[in-house]
Amino acid sequence: MNIIEILLLLLAGFLSGVVNAVAGGGTFITFGAMSLAGVPPIAANATSSISQFPGYVTSTLAYWSDIRRIWRSALLLAAVSIIGALLGALILLALDNPSFRAMVPWLLLAATALFAAGPWLKPKPRPDAKIFGGGSIMGSLVQLVTAIYGGFFGAGMGVxxxxxxxxxxxxxxxxxxxxxxxxxxxxxxxxxxVFVSGGVISWLHALLLIPGVALGGYAGVWTAKRVPQIAVRLFVIGTGLFLAAYYFVWP
Structure with a gap:
């Protein structure tokens, strides 16, 4: 790994943390940086999952008072999520890099479209509704599909x-x-x-990305107060489209 690739990954981690804090979509940046650095797509996808994990933890801690009230009612969805994520990750490991690479541009286009539609997909506030009244079969099935996608290819999962x-x-x-x-x-x-057990993590790239993601998440608070969210969203959408074009043109 040369100095340019090292700087690229450090910058990508930082930008990923910033955009996650402001608008979400940081996975596009970490996945793209590793792709440009020559990391095979399966390893890039798996390593990106590790680099984003600290952000999931800190975001959850920010909602700790809410989570303390809902965790019992969330157990069914958590169990379904475990099954779905396991299936998605195992499906990914069952593929070889050429097969997954052929799917990546289509996955990126779908994830970019989902991210672009994010503001219109946000649920409307329903303050008078009963909190998480459902352990419905439909709710569990929908969460299963979402978890399979998240385990297979995490970009856009949050939206x-x-x-x-x-x-x-x-x-x-x-x-x-x-x-x-x-x-x-x-x-x-x-x-x-699953990815660690399958030996598809590029630990060197992960170690370069994670500090940048952490610093970017902190700086994202400053950015959110000064940069319009639409500008950050357009940057992420542009990144997603660029990556999709990259995988279409350079198979």
């Missing part, structure tokens, strides 16, 4: 989960976001265990 929880669960936006953060930890943790 997808927030949208689906808004359709299947009760509660206002902040309670749904707390549940989304909690389930994101579950999905990411299961996927990481």
């Amino acid at each position: 997808m989960m927030l949208a689906t929880l808004g359709l299947t669960q009760s509660g206002d936006y902040h309670h749904l976001n707390a549940l989304k953060n909690l389930l994101s930890i579950v999905i990411a943790a299961v996927a990481i265990i």
Whole structure:
């Protein structure tokens, strides 16, 4: 690894932390940086999961008071998320790099479209609704599909989960976001265990990304107060489209 690749990964980690704090979508940046650095797509996807994990933890801690009230009602969805994430991660490991690489541009386009639609997919506040009234079969099935996607390819998972929880669960936006953060930890943790067991993590790249993600998350608070969220969202969408074009043109 040369100095340019090292600087690229450090910068990508920092930018990822910033955009996650402001608008979400940092996975696009870490995955893209590793792709440009020549990391095979399966390893880039798996390593990106590890680099984003600390952000899931800190986001969940920010909602700790809400999570203390909902964790019992979230157990069923957490169990479903474990199963889905396990299936998604195992499906990824069952593929070879050429097969997964052929899927990546389509996955990136879908994730970019999902991210772009994020503001319109946010659940409307329902403060008078019963908090998480459902352990419905439909809610569990929808969460299973979301968890499979998250275990297989995590980009856009948060937006997808927030949208689906808004359709299947009760509660206002902040309670749904707390549940989304909690389930994101579950999905990411299961996927990481599978990826580590499968030996597809590039630890050197992960060690370069994680400090940048942490610093970027802290700086994101400053950025959020000064940079319009739409500008950050457009940057992430542009990154997603660039990566999709990269994988289409350079197979």
